[in-house]
Amino acid sequence: MVSRQRLWRVLSVFALMALLLAGCGDPRLNALTPKGTAGDMQLDLITLSILIMLGVFAVVITIFVYVLIRYRKKKGVTREVKQVHGSTLLEIVWTVIPIILLAILAVPTVQTTFKLAAAQPKTEDALKIKVTGYQYWWEFEYLNANGKRFKTAQELHIPAGEKVYLEIHGKDVLHSFWVPALAGKIDVVPGRVNTMWIDAKQPGKYQGKCAELCGAGHALMDFKVYAHSKGDFDNWVAQQTTPYKPQTVAEKEGEKIFKQNCISCHANPNPKIKGPDLSKFGTRETIAGILSHNETNLKKWLEDPESVKPGARMPKINYLNDQEMKNLMEYLMKSK
Amino acid sequence: MGTLLILLVLTLFLAAILTGGYNKEFLLRARQTKVWDWLTTVDHKKIGIMYFLSGFFFLLIGGLEAIFMRLQLAVPNNDLFTGDIFNQLLTMHGTTMIFLAAMPMIFGLINVIMPLQIGARDVAFPFLNSLGFWLFFWGGILLNLSWFFGGAPNAGWTSYTSLALNSYSPGLGVDYYVLGLQITGIGSLMSGINFIATIINMRTPGMTFLRMPMFTWTSFVTSALLVFAMPPLTVALLLLMFDRVFGAAIFDHAMGGSSVIWQHLFWIFGHPEVYIVILPAFGIMSEIISTFSKKRLFGYTSMVFATVLIGFLGFMVWVHHMFTVGLGPMSNSIFAVATMAIAVPTGIKVFNWLFTMWGGEIHFKTPMLWAVGFVPTFVIGGMTGVMLSVPPADYQYQDSYFVVAHFHYVLVGGTAFALFAGAYYWWPKMFGKMLSEKLGKWHFWLFFIGFHMTFFPQHFLGLFGMPRRVFTYQANHGLELLNLISSIGVIGMTLGTIFFMVAVVQAARSKELAPADPWDGRTLEWSIPSPVPEYNFAQLPLVRGADAFWLEKQAGNKEMTPAEPLGSIHMPSGSYIPMLMSLGLFVAGYGFVVKSWIIGAIGIAFTFIMMYIRSFEQDFGYHIEPEEINGSAKAKEVKA
Known part of the structure; x- marks a missing residue:
């Protein structure tokens, strides 16, 4: 009876601790408070396996603590120790029970594995996005957003409450596409196309990460996922597909500088020198996926990209005079 | 040049x-x-000690690298070690700890203790043993030279392609990794073959397979794993060497190669490697738990079969390191279920340890403290192991700090705890001196608390969305507190290790000699003097059951019954060749790293010359005569 009481005490302490700790993370990237269907399915399996394992742990710890207290060497007492060779019954018990427990875990595991792998859309008009990982940034190409095809970088916008199908392409080294709050990860493998689906149950902003070591800038290869309501998403698509026309003199001058200095990488298909598509740079919320979107940070990035992101491939743009720099930044920030 | x-x-x-x-x-x-x-020694005890001490030296280097990384990660957006330097630290930490610390320290204990446990006078191939050590040593030195000449490897200890290819890691770092590991790898393979031959052929009369101590059994299975697991690594490293040094394109997707092949080859080696370093730890723990509970190992036969089964299944599960590669739900499911299966024999072991203590009389000496700390720690590592075997859940855990926490619970909580336990347990046998109990207890408690403080929070860091191998994290992402706690825990582990070193120095200086059987031991190594004479057993002992020495003590005998008359003992003579033969490969390795074919050729030629000398050397060894043995035994008695 004592051992059962202790077991419940241990279990409830662990459950309490887990609850407390689960709330500690940031909801934008906490896998324990998922905001997507895939994340939910994964959390269910995490919970099931944790519960089974905590049960086993409780049994082990109960026996362990009991043994350590009951059979420790006491001063001045010598006990006759029986040299037993084992017990067939006990050994069968602790072979068969784990097998049963693992079977209980294995069935939903296999089911969910197949469910998550069904990543081909059933309907023609399901939103498909081609995701490509580069050192150290992400490209998102919308293949059929409201019938339109266009590219963005570092920011993935999706309609909430709808499954979005991702085609994952790799061009240079391994990366791994991970939005902890929405779904588990899948590797970006050069020379291979992987597929997965992702959804967000509610509109919101989520943090994405590269999870596979990809070089010096790996830690900063962040991106964001924005889940919009249907109307907002349509507006966003419309905005992204309406070309930006420079208005002021400064913007026009800036465009010239951009075309002379930047376009050779920022519109180049060669993966070794390719940079992100910047045609809608003004709509972004981050610079290089990590700095907040303002002129000071833009200048910092342009003048020395490697000081922000080690290993970044972009050369330093530190040869422009003040006026040229101002015009270039004006052009970039206004390109909405 | x-x-x-x-x-x-x-x-x-x-x-x-x-x-x-x-x-x-x-x-x-x-x-x-x-x-x-x-x-020049070929004595298995001296080679074992050299393995253990140089492994410990590399452990300190790997530990220093870990301290640097935790310093960097203590606060968000820190700029102490960033970008490529951090990647070098994490790569060298992993590589050093696995190949240059854990494996050699295990080989050290196996080398010293296993022949004593089976009643042998040496390993089957003493020369090969020495060669294995020197290959490991020079390989390790070559790997660490990278810090000073050309930059350390920076593509992770897994060295995944295509990051590890020239186009993405243009420095010399990965070349050091490839050649350094290739050289130590040959050494590991030799050790595996040598241990197998020793255990099969050199058991003393009466020492049947099912009477062998558990540590010998786990050494046996580990050696078999070495023989089958090292070749895939050799192949992988050779192919990577062709890609990097000679411009092949086996792993280069842009030239029609495949980067996934590297992952398969690496993990076909890599997963058994986990068992190579954990099975001997199980063996050490089995010996210690049984000795300090004054009770024979519960369910010995099932322990043996569990060990063999774990070793066998270890080859069937490598894809669980690759669940997110996108190999499809079928292969993920098959490997998931295979992985879960390993939990069964592992569970058998845990329960057998618990029931060995049940009904015993537990003496909390330092080795036993480590064993007692090991059980719950390893069980947590095993639990997270089962959790990781579930592919959909693994899509969240993979490459996050959850995995980092898991394998440190297994490799530190399992292997490192066992190595420390083994050190305290067998130190008197290896060096003839006892390590201080008082310092040992400080060491244990500081290290144990520091360890859990460092790695327990990392489970949650992973689930909160922190990928592994990152040099920093952003503020306000809910990761600050746990990272800080994790970094503070390192202080405990560092202080604990310092206490260990103090204990070692103290023991070395002390004049007090250890008794032959300080722990009331059960196996053959405790039936001979500490430190062990170079011929180990003056007369080979006759074994009459499992726990042979304990049986004799129960029957009222102070010593083992001899299985042979006292006679002259044939000993192998020492040789300088193994050291120089390996030095040649070291020079050649350095040559290939810096792409100087002349140095490479000189090194290889040197090795071949040494092999030539060895082939035509007339070495009949020497004999120790009975008078000498008696003389030294008598001299000991007079001293006592």
Whole structure:
């Protein structure tokens, strides 16, 4: 009876601790408070396996603590120790029970594995996005957003409450596409196309990460996922597909500088020198996926990209005079 | 090349000056020194000690790298070690700890203890044993030279392609990784073969397979794993060497190669490797738990079969490291279920340990403290292991700090705890001195608390969205507090290790000799004096059951019954060749790293010359006569 009481005490302490700790993370990237269907399915399996394992742990710890207290060497007492060779019954018990427990875990595991792998859309008009990982940034190409095809970088916008199908392409080294709050990860493998689906149950902003070591800038290869309501998403698509026309003199001058200095990488298909598509740079919320979107940070990035992101491939743009720099930044920030 | 020659000439010149002329007398004197004795030894105990101590040296280096990384990660957006330097630290930490610390320290214990446990006078191939050690040593040195000449490897200890290819890691780092590991790898393979031959052929009369101590059994299975797991690594490293050094394109997707092949080859080696370092830990724990509970191992036969089963299944699960590669739900499911299956024999072991203690009389000496700390820690590592085997859940855990926490619970909570336990347990047998109980307890508690403080929070860091191998994280992402706690925990582990070193120095200085059987041991190594004489057993012992020495003590005998009359003992003579043969490969490795074919050729030629000398050497060994054995035994008695 004592051992059962202790077991419940241990279990409830662990459950309490887990609850407390689960709330500690940031909801934008906490896998324990998922905001997507895939994340939910994964959390269910995490919970099931944790519960089974905590049960086993409780049994082990109960026996362990009991043994350590009951059979420790006491001063001045010598006990006759029986040299037993084992017990067939006990050994069968602790072979068969784990097998049963693992079977209980294995069935939903296999089911969910197949469910998550069904990543081909059933309907023609399901939103498909081609995701490509580069050192150290992400490209998102919308293949059929409201019938339109266009590219963005570092920011993935999706309609909430709808499954979005991702085609994952790799061009240079391994990366791994991970939005902890929405779904588990899948590797970006050069020379291979992987597929997965992702959804967000509610509109919101989520943090994405590269999870596979990809070089010096790996830690900063962040991106964001924005889940919009249907109307907002349509507006966003419309905005992204309406070309930006420079208005002021400064913007026009800036465009010239951009075309002379930047376009050779920022519109180049060669993966070794390719940079992100910047045609809608003004709509972004981050610079290089990590700095907040303002002129000071833009200048910092342009003048020395490697000081922000080690290993970044972009050369330093530190040869422009003040006026040229101002015009270039004006052009970039206004390109909405 | 020029610098090398100048250095060489300078060393010879200095040696000549310092020794008063380069002459025969000097050589003779050199041969009588202790250093020469250790450099040329083929005695399994000395080789074991060299393995253990140099492994510990590399453990300190790997630990220092870990301290640097936790310093960097203590606060968000820190700029102490960023970008490529951090990647070098994490790569060298992993590589050093696995290949240059855990494996050699395990080989050290196996080398010293296993022949004693089976009642042998040495391993089957003493020369090969020495060669294995020196290959490991020079390989390790080559790997660590990278810090000073050309930058350390930076593509992770897994060295995944295509990051590890020239186009993305253009420095010399990964070349050091490839060649350094290739050289140590040959050594590991040799050790595996040697241990297997020893256990099969050199057991003393009566020592049947099912009477062998658990540590010997786990060494046996580990050696078998080495023999089957090292070749895939050798192949992988060779292919990577072709890609990097000779411009092949096996792993280069842009040239029609495949980067996934590397992952398969690496993990076909890598997963059994986990069992190579954990099975002997199980063995050490089995010995210690049984000895300090004064009770024979519960369910010995099932323990043996569980060990064999774990070793076998270890080859069937490598894809669980690759669940997110996108190999499809079918292969993910198959490997998931295979992985879960390993939990069954592992569980059997845990329950057998618990029931060994049940009904025993537990003495909390330092080795037992480590064993007692090991059980719950390893169980947590095993639990997270089962959790990781579930592919959909693994899509969240993979490459996050959850995985980091898991394998440190297994490799530190399992292997490192066992190595410390083994050190305290067998130190008297290895060095003839006892390690301080008081310092040992400080070591244990500081290390144990520090360990859990460092790694327990990392489970949650992973689930909160922190990927592994990142040099920083952003503020306000809910990761600050746990990272800080994790970094503070390192202090405990560091202090604990310092206490261990103090205990070692204290023991080395102390004049007090250890008794032959300080722990009331059960196996053969405790039936002979500490430290062990070079011939181990004056007469081979006759084994009458499992826990052979304990049985004799129960029957009222103070010593083992001899299985042979006292006679002259044949011993192998020492040799300088293994050290030089490996040195040749070290030089060749360095040559290939810096792409100087001349140095490479010189190194390989040197190795071949050494092999040639060895082939035509007439070495009949020497004999120790019964009078000498009696003499030394009597001298001991007089002292006592």
